[in-house]
Amino acid sequence: CDTLPADRQEVLVATAKQLTHEGKGLLAADESTGTIGKRLEKSKLENTEEIRRDYRELFLTADICRSVSGVILYKETLAQSTAEGTPFVDALLANDILPGIKVDEGLTPLSEGSQETQTKGLENLEVNCEQYYGQGARFAKWRAALKIGQGMPSAKAIEVNSEQLAEYAAIAQRCGLVPIVEPELLIDGTHDILTTKRAAERTMQSCMAALWRRGVILEAVLLKPQMVVPGSSAPGPPPSTQDIAHHTLDVLYRSVPPAVAGIMFLSGGQSEREATENLNAINQMARHATGGKPCWHLSFSFGRAMQASVLQLWVEDRGRRIADVRARAQAMAARLASANGAAAQGTFTG
Numbered sequence: 001c002d003t004l005p006a007d008r009q010e011v012l013v014a015t016a017k018q019l020t021h022e023g024k025g026l027l028a029a030d031e032s033t034g035t036i037g038k039r040l041e042k043s044k045l046e047n048t049e050e051i052r053r054d055y056r057e058l059f060l061t062a063d064i065c066r067s068v069s070g071v072i073l074y075k076e077t078l079a080q081s082t083a084e085g086t087p088f089v090d091a092l093l094a095n096d097i098l099p100g101i102k103v104d105e106g107l108t109p110l111s112e113g114s115q116e117t118q119t120k121g122l123e124n125l126e127v128n129c130e131q132y133y134g135q136g137a138r139f140a141k142w143r144a145a146l147k148i149g150q151g152m153p154s155a156k157a158i159e160v161n162s163e164q165l166a167e168y169a170a171i172a173q174r175c176g177l178v179p180i181v182e183p184e185l186l187i188d189g190t191h192d193i194l195t196t197k198r199a200a201e202r203t204m205q206s207c208m209a210a211l212w213r214r215g216v217i218l219e220a221v222l223l224k225p226q227m228v229v230p231g232s233s234a235p236g237p238p239p240s241t242q243d244i245a246h247h248t249l250d251v252l253y254r255s256v257p258p259a260v261a262g263i264m265f266l267s268g269g270q271s272e273r274e275a276t277e278n279l280n281a282i283n284q285m286a287r288h289a290t291g292g293k294p295c296w297h298l299s300f301s302f303g304r305a306m307q308a309s310v311l312q313l314w315v316e317d318r319g320r321r322i323a324d325v326r327a328r329a330q331a332m333a334a335r336l337a338s339a340n341g342a343a344a345q346g347t348f349t350g
Protein backbone atom coordinates (compact mmCIF):
# COMPACT_ATOMS: atom_id res chain seq x y z
CA CYS A 1 0.00 0.00 0.00
CA ASP A 2 2.90 2.35 0.40
CA THR A 3 2.92 1.98 -3.41
CA LEU A 4 -0.55 3.61 -3.61
CA PRO A 5 -0.46 6.91 -5.53
CA ALA A 6 0.25 9.86 -3.22
CA ASP A 7 -3.18 11.45 -3.71
CA ARG A 8 -4.94 8.25 -2.64
CA GLN A 9 -2.68 7.95 0.40
CA GLU A 10 -3.57 11.54 1.31
CA VAL A 11 -7.30 10.83 1.16
CA LEU A 12 -6.89 7.81 3.47
CA VAL A 13 -4.83 9.82 5.94
CA ALA A 14 -7.42 12.63 5.88
CA THR A 15 -10.18 10.09 6.63
CA ALA A 16 -8.16 8.72 9.54
CA LYS A 17 -7.67 12.26 10.84
CA GLN A 18 -11.41 12.91 10.66
CA LEU A 19 -12.09 9.70 12.59
CA THR A 20 -9.57 10.67 15.28
CA HIS A 21 -10.85 14.19 15.86
CA GLU A 22 -10.12 15.37 19.43
CA GLY A 23 -12.84 14.25 21.85
CA LYS A 24 -14.46 11.86 19.38
CA GLY A 25 -14.65 8.10 19.01
CA LEU A 26 -16.61 5.39 17.21
CA LEU A 27 -19.89 3.65 17.83
CA ALA A 28 -19.67 -0.05 16.97
CA ALA A 29 -23.16 -0.93 15.74
CA ASP A 30 -22.00 -3.71 13.42
CA GLU A 31 -23.28 -6.80 15.20
CA SER A 32 -24.08 -9.54 12.69
CA THR A 33 -27.71 -10.57 12.28
CA GLY A 34 -27.10 -13.52 14.63
CA THR A 35 -25.41 -11.47 17.37
CA ILE A 36 -27.92 -8.60 17.39
CA GLY A 37 -30.68 -11.22 17.28
CA LYS A 38 -29.41 -12.77 20.54
CA ARG A 39 -29.56 -9.35 22.23
CA LEU A 40 -33.03 -8.60 20.87
CA GLU A 41 -34.33 -12.03 21.79
CA LYS A 42 -32.98 -11.63 25.35
CA SER A 43 -35.28 -8.61 25.51
CA LYS A 44 -38.14 -10.67 24.09
CA LEU A 45 -38.08 -8.98 20.68
CA GLU A 46 -38.15 -10.87 17.42
CA ASN A 47 -35.07 -10.76 15.21
CA THR A 48 -36.77 -9.37 12.10
CA GLU A 49 -35.28 -7.03 9.51
CA GLU A 50 -37.72 -4.26 10.46
CA ILE A 51 -36.96 -4.48 14.19
CA ARG A 52 -33.21 -4.45 13.48
CA ARG A 53 -33.66 -1.42 11.21
CA ASP A 54 -35.76 0.40 13.79
CA TYR A 55 -33.21 -0.33 16.55
CA ARG A 56 -30.35 0.94 14.40
CA GLU A 57 -32.30 4.09 13.51
CA LEU A 58 -32.45 4.93 17.21
CA PHE A 59 -28.66 5.39 17.29
CA LEU A 60 -28.09 6.67 13.78
CA THR A 61 -30.49 9.59 14.32
CA ALA A 62 -29.54 10.33 17.97
CA ASP A 63 -27.68 13.48 18.89
CA ILE A 64 -24.21 11.90 19.10
CA CYS A 65 -22.21 13.85 16.54
CA ARG A 66 -20.26 15.99 19.03
CA SER A 67 -18.58 12.83 20.37
CA VAL A 68 -18.85 10.31 17.54
CA SER A 69 -16.83 10.64 14.34
CA GLY A 70 -17.82 7.32 12.80
CA VAL A 71 -20.25 4.42 13.13
CA ILE A 72 -19.33 0.87 12.17
CA LEU A 73 -22.28 -0.72 10.39
CA TYR A 74 -23.22 -4.25 9.41
CA LYS A 75 -23.75 -4.79 5.67
CA GLU A 76 -27.53 -4.97 6.10
CA THR A 77 -27.64 -1.55 7.81
CA LEU A 78 -25.37 0.07 5.21
CA ALA A 79 -28.15 -0.40 2.66
CA GLN A 80 -31.08 0.58 4.92
CA SER A 81 -32.91 3.90 5.43
CA THR A 82 -34.73 5.74 8.20
CA ALA A 83 -38.49 5.26 8.54
CA GLU A 84 -38.85 8.52 6.61
CA GLY A 85 -36.78 7.14 3.74
CA THR A 86 -33.41 8.84 4.21
CA PRO A 87 -30.57 6.37 3.60
CA PHE A 88 -28.67 5.82 6.86
CA VAL A 89 -25.44 6.71 5.06
CA ASP A 90 -26.83 10.15 4.17
CA ALA A 91 -28.27 10.70 7.65
CA LEU A 92 -24.81 10.04 9.14
CA LEU A 93 -22.91 12.17 6.63
CA ALA A 94 -25.34 15.06 7.21
CA ASN A 95 -24.15 15.00 10.84
CA ASP A 96 -20.47 14.79 9.95
CA ILE A 97 -20.29 11.14 10.97
CA LEU A 98 -18.47 8.73 8.65
CA PRO A 99 -20.07 5.38 7.84
CA GLY A 100 -17.86 2.34 8.38
CA ILE A 101 -18.42 -1.32 7.61
CA LYS A 102 -17.61 -4.67 9.22
CA VAL A 103 -15.95 -6.63 6.42
CA ASP A 104 -15.01 -9.88 8.13
CA GLU A 105 -17.41 -12.79 7.99
CA GLY A 106 -17.04 -14.16 11.50
CA LEU A 107 -14.87 -16.79 13.16
CA THR A 108 -13.99 -20.37 12.26
CA PRO A 109 -11.69 -22.88 14.07
CA LEU A 110 -7.98 -22.33 13.53
CA SER A 111 -7.72 -25.98 12.49
CA GLU A 112 -10.05 -28.93 12.82
CA GLY A 113 -11.04 -29.46 16.45
CA SER A 114 -9.08 -26.44 17.67
CA GLN A 115 -10.51 -24.25 20.44
CA GLU A 116 -8.78 -21.27 18.86
CA THR A 117 -10.12 -19.34 15.90
CA GLN A 118 -9.22 -17.50 12.74
CA THR A 119 -11.44 -15.07 10.85
CA LYS A 120 -13.33 -15.68 7.60
CA GLY A 121 -13.82 -13.26 4.74
CA LEU A 122 -10.53 -12.83 2.87
CA GLU A 123 -11.73 -14.71 -0.21
CA ASN A 124 -14.11 -12.07 -1.54
CA LEU A 125 -12.73 -9.18 0.44
CA GLU A 126 -11.53 -6.96 -2.40
CA VAL A 127 -14.81 -7.18 -4.32
CA ASN A 128 -16.80 -6.58 -1.13
CA CYS A 129 -14.68 -3.59 -0.11
CA GLU A 130 -15.16 -2.01 -3.54
CA GLN A 131 -18.90 -2.49 -3.22
CA TYR A 132 -19.02 -1.06 0.33
CA TYR A 133 -16.98 1.95 -0.80
CA GLY A 134 -19.52 2.49 -3.57
CA GLN A 135 -22.31 2.37 -0.97
CA GLY A 136 -20.62 5.15 1.03
CA ALA A 137 -18.40 3.36 3.57
CA ARG A 138 -15.10 5.12 4.24
CA PHE A 139 -13.56 2.84 6.84
CA ALA A 140 -13.68 -0.87 7.65
CA LYS A 141 -13.32 -3.28 10.55
CA TRP A 142 -11.94 -6.81 10.76
CA ARG A 143 -12.08 -8.67 14.08
CA ALA A 144 -9.78 -11.47 15.15
CA ALA A 145 -10.57 -13.11 18.50
CA LEU A 146 -7.92 -14.76 20.67
CA LYS A 147 -8.50 -16.75 23.85
CA ILE A 148 -6.35 -16.62 26.99
CA GLY A 149 -5.49 -19.65 29.18
CA GLN A 150 -4.36 -23.29 28.77
CA GLY A 151 -1.52 -22.36 26.44
CA MET A 152 -3.61 -19.84 24.52
CA PRO A 153 -3.12 -17.71 22.57
CA SER A 154 -0.78 -20.13 20.81
CA ALA A 155 2.05 -18.84 18.63
CA LYS A 156 0.17 -20.27 15.63
CA ALA A 157 -3.07 -18.42 16.48
CA ILE A 158 -1.20 -15.15 16.87
CA GLU A 159 0.67 -15.65 13.61
CA VAL A 160 -2.34 -16.67 11.49
CA ASN A 161 -4.56 -13.90 12.86
CA SER A 162 -1.86 -11.22 12.49
CA GLU A 163 -1.29 -12.20 8.86
CA GLN A 164 -5.02 -12.12 8.13
CA LEU A 165 -5.39 -8.72 9.77
CA ALA A 166 -2.49 -7.34 7.74
CA GLU A 167 -3.76 -8.79 4.47
CA TYR A 168 -7.19 -7.29 5.16
CA ALA A 169 -5.67 -3.91 6.06
CA ALA A 170 -3.71 -3.78 2.80
CA ILE A 171 -6.81 -4.68 0.73
CA ALA A 172 -9.00 -2.15 2.57
CA GLN A 173 -6.50 0.65 1.93
CA ARG A 174 -6.28 -0.29 -1.77
CA CYS A 175 -10.08 0.11 -1.91
CA GLY A 176 -10.05 3.53 -0.21
CA LEU A 177 -11.18 2.30 3.23
CA VAL A 178 -9.27 3.11 6.43
CA PRO A 179 -8.83 -0.26 8.18
CA ILE A 180 -9.60 -0.81 11.84
CA VAL A 181 -7.35 -3.67 12.92
CA GLU A 182 -8.96 -5.54 15.81
CA PRO A 183 -6.99 -8.33 17.47
CA GLU A 184 -9.29 -8.86 20.46
CA LEU A 185 -8.11 -10.87 23.45
CA LEU A 186 -11.30 -12.23 24.95
CA ILE A 187 -12.17 -11.43 28.57
CA ASP A 188 -13.47 -14.95 29.39
CA GLY A 189 -11.36 -16.92 31.86
CA THR A 190 -9.71 -16.87 35.27
CA HIS A 191 -6.36 -15.36 34.19
CA ASP A 192 -4.84 -12.40 36.04
CA ILE A 193 -4.07 -8.99 34.60
CA LEU A 194 -0.37 -9.74 34.00
CA THR A 195 -1.30 -12.77 31.90
CA THR A 196 -3.50 -10.53 29.75
CA LYS A 197 -0.66 -8.04 29.50
CA ARG A 198 1.86 -10.65 28.25
CA ALA A 199 -0.64 -12.01 25.71
CA ALA A 200 -1.47 -8.47 24.57
CA GLU A 201 2.19 -7.62 23.99
CA ARG A 202 2.84 -10.77 21.98
CA THR A 203 -0.28 -10.20 19.91
CA MET A 204 0.15 -6.48 19.26
CA GLN A 205 3.83 -6.82 18.35
CA SER A 206 3.05 -9.59 15.90
CA CYS A 207 0.22 -7.56 14.32
CA MET A 208 2.39 -4.48 13.93
CA ALA A 209 5.19 -6.53 12.32
CA ALA A 210 2.70 -8.05 9.86
CA LEU A 211 1.29 -4.62 8.95
CA TRP A 212 4.78 -3.31 8.41
CA ARG A 213 5.80 -6.30 6.22
CA ARG A 214 2.80 -5.67 3.95
CA GLY A 215 3.54 -1.97 3.56
CA VAL A 216 0.28 -0.86 5.17
CA ILE A 217 0.23 2.93 5.67
CA LEU A 218 0.30 3.28 9.45
CA GLU A 219 -0.96 6.88 9.38
CA ALA A 220 -4.17 5.49 7.89
CA VAL A 221 -4.69 2.60 10.33
CA LEU A 222 -6.75 2.49 13.50
CA LEU A 223 -6.10 -0.24 16.08
CA LYS A 224 -8.92 -1.66 18.13
CA PRO A 225 -7.49 -3.58 21.08
CA GLN A 226 -9.06 -4.57 24.40
CA MET A 227 -7.94 -2.74 27.52
CA VAL A 228 -5.62 -4.81 29.71
CA VAL A 229 -7.95 -6.28 32.33
CA PRO A 230 -8.02 -9.66 34.15
CA GLY A 231 -10.29 -12.50 33.02
CA SER A 232 -13.95 -12.04 33.89
CA SER A 233 -13.81 -14.98 36.35
CA ALA A 234 -10.42 -14.12 37.88
CA PRO A 235 -10.29 -14.59 41.67
CA GLY A 236 -9.37 -11.75 44.00
CA PRO A 237 -10.20 -8.05 44.08
CA PRO A 238 -10.49 -6.24 40.75
CA PRO A 239 -7.59 -3.99 39.75
CA SER A 240 -7.90 -0.20 40.00
CA THR A 241 -8.49 1.97 36.94
CA GLN A 242 -4.91 3.18 37.50
CA ASP A 243 -3.55 -0.37 37.19
CA ILE A 244 -5.59 -1.00 34.07
CA ALA A 245 -4.43 2.27 32.50
CA HIS A 246 -0.81 1.60 33.41
CA HIS A 247 -0.72 -1.93 31.95
CA THR A 248 -2.69 -0.93 28.85
CA LEU A 249 -0.32 1.95 28.09
CA ASP A 250 2.76 -0.23 28.73
CA VAL A 251 1.58 -2.65 26.03
CA LEU A 252 1.02 0.18 23.57
CA TYR A 253 4.33 1.97 24.31
CA ARG A 254 6.19 -1.30 23.80
CA SER A 255 4.42 -2.29 20.60
CA VAL A 256 2.83 0.51 18.56
CA PRO A 257 4.72 3.18 16.57
CA PRO A 258 3.45 6.75 17.04
CA ALA A 259 2.71 6.88 13.29
CA VAL A 260 -0.46 4.82 13.88
CA ALA A 261 -3.44 7.20 13.62
CA GLY A 262 -5.41 6.08 16.63
CA ILE A 263 -6.17 3.45 19.24
CA MET A 264 -9.94 2.93 19.52
CA PHE A 265 -10.59 0.52 22.39
CA LEU A 266 -13.39 -2.05 22.37
CA SER A 267 -15.41 -2.43 25.56
CA GLY A 268 -15.19 -6.23 25.51
CA GLY A 269 -17.69 -7.11 28.24
CA GLN A 270 -16.86 -4.30 30.67
CA SER A 271 -19.85 -2.38 32.02
CA GLU A 272 -20.61 1.04 30.55
CA ARG A 273 -19.18 2.72 33.63
CA GLU A 274 -15.99 0.61 33.77
CA ALA A 275 -15.25 1.16 30.09
CA THR A 276 -15.66 4.94 30.39
CA GLU A 277 -13.68 5.25 33.64
CA ASN A 278 -10.86 3.11 32.30
CA LEU A 279 -10.67 5.10 29.06
CA ASN A 280 -10.56 8.28 31.11
CA ALA A 281 -7.73 6.95 33.29
CA ILE A 282 -5.78 5.85 30.20
CA ASN A 283 -6.04 9.36 28.75
CA GLN A 284 -5.14 11.08 32.01
CA MET A 285 -2.08 8.89 32.47
CA ALA A 286 -0.94 9.26 28.85
CA ARG A 287 -1.34 13.06 29.01
CA HIS A 288 0.56 13.19 32.25
CA ALA A 289 3.41 11.20 30.67
CA THR A 290 3.84 13.62 27.75
CA GLY A 291 2.79 16.82 29.51
CA GLY A 292 0.30 17.34 26.68
CA LYS A 293 -1.46 15.25 24.08
CA PRO A 294 -0.62 11.52 24.03
CA CYS A 295 1.29 10.26 20.99
CA TRP A 296 -1.86 8.53 19.65
CA HIS A 297 -5.52 9.46 19.74
CA LEU A 298 -6.75 7.15 22.56
CA SER A 299 -10.48 6.76 22.23
CA PHE A 300 -13.41 4.37 22.03
CA SER A 301 -15.04 2.06 19.53
CA PHE A 302 -17.56 0.62 21.95
CA GLY A 303 -20.42 -1.71 21.11
CA ARG A 304 -22.03 -3.02 24.27
CA ALA A 305 -20.78 -0.15 26.47
CA MET A 306 -22.62 2.33 24.22
CA GLN A 307 -25.75 0.29 23.67
CA ALA A 308 -26.78 -1.78 26.71
CA SER A 309 -28.84 0.84 28.62
CA VAL A 310 -30.23 2.29 25.41
CA LEU A 311 -31.53 -1.10 24.32
CA GLN A 312 -33.19 -1.56 27.72
CA LEU A 313 -35.06 1.73 27.44
CA TRP A 314 -35.99 1.13 23.85
CA VAL A 315 -37.46 -2.28 24.70
CA GLU A 316 -39.73 -0.54 27.21
CA ASP A 317 -40.82 1.76 24.40
CA ARG A 318 -41.76 -1.05 22.04
CA GLY A 319 -43.50 -3.03 24.77
CA ARG A 320 -45.58 -0.16 26.11
CA ARG A 321 -45.72 2.15 23.09
CA ILE A 322 -44.92 5.20 25.15
CA ALA A 323 -43.84 7.89 22.73
CA ASP A 324 -41.39 9.69 24.93
CA VAL A 325 -39.47 6.58 25.98
CA ARG A 326 -37.94 6.59 22.52
CA ALA A 327 -36.74 10.13 23.15
CA ARG A 328 -35.35 8.99 26.50
CA ALA A 329 -33.48 6.14 24.81
CA GLN A 330 -31.97 8.57 22.31
CA ALA A 331 -31.03 10.95 25.13
CA MET A 332 -29.31 8.02 26.87
CA ALA A 333 -27.35 7.27 23.65
CA ALA A 334 -26.29 10.91 23.51
CA ARG A 335 -25.25 10.87 27.21
CA LEU A 336 -23.13 7.75 26.77
CA ALA A 337 -21.48 9.21 23.68
CA SER A 338 -20.76 12.45 25.47
CA ALA A 339 -19.31 10.69 28.56
CA ASN A 340 -16.98 8.68 26.34
CA GLY A 341 -16.04 11.80 24.36
CA ALA A 342 -14.96 13.37 27.66
CA ALA A 343 -13.10 10.20 28.68
CA ALA A 344 -11.23 10.34 25.36
CA GLN A 345 -9.78 13.64 26.60
CA GLY A 346 -9.30 12.55 30.22
CA THR A 347 -11.96 14.98 31.44
CA PHE A 348 -14.77 12.59 32.43
CA THR A 349 -16.02 13.52 35.88
CA GLY A 350 -18.80 10.94 36.40
Ligand code: 13P
Pocket residue numbers: 028143182266267268269301302303304305
Ligand atom coordinates in the same frame (compact mmCIF):
# COMPACT_ATOMS: atom_id res chain seq x y z
P1 13P B 1 -17.74 -4.32 22.37
O1 13P B 1 -17.38 -2.90 22.71
O2 13P B 1 -19.11 -4.72 22.80
O3 13P B 1 -16.66 -5.28 22.79
O4 13P B 1 -17.84 -4.42 20.78
C1 13P B 1 -16.93 -3.78 20.02
C2 13P B 1 -16.74 -4.51 18.75
O5 13P B 1 -16.93 -3.97 17.69
C3 13P B 1 -16.27 -5.90 18.79
O6 13P B 1 -15.86 -6.29 17.52
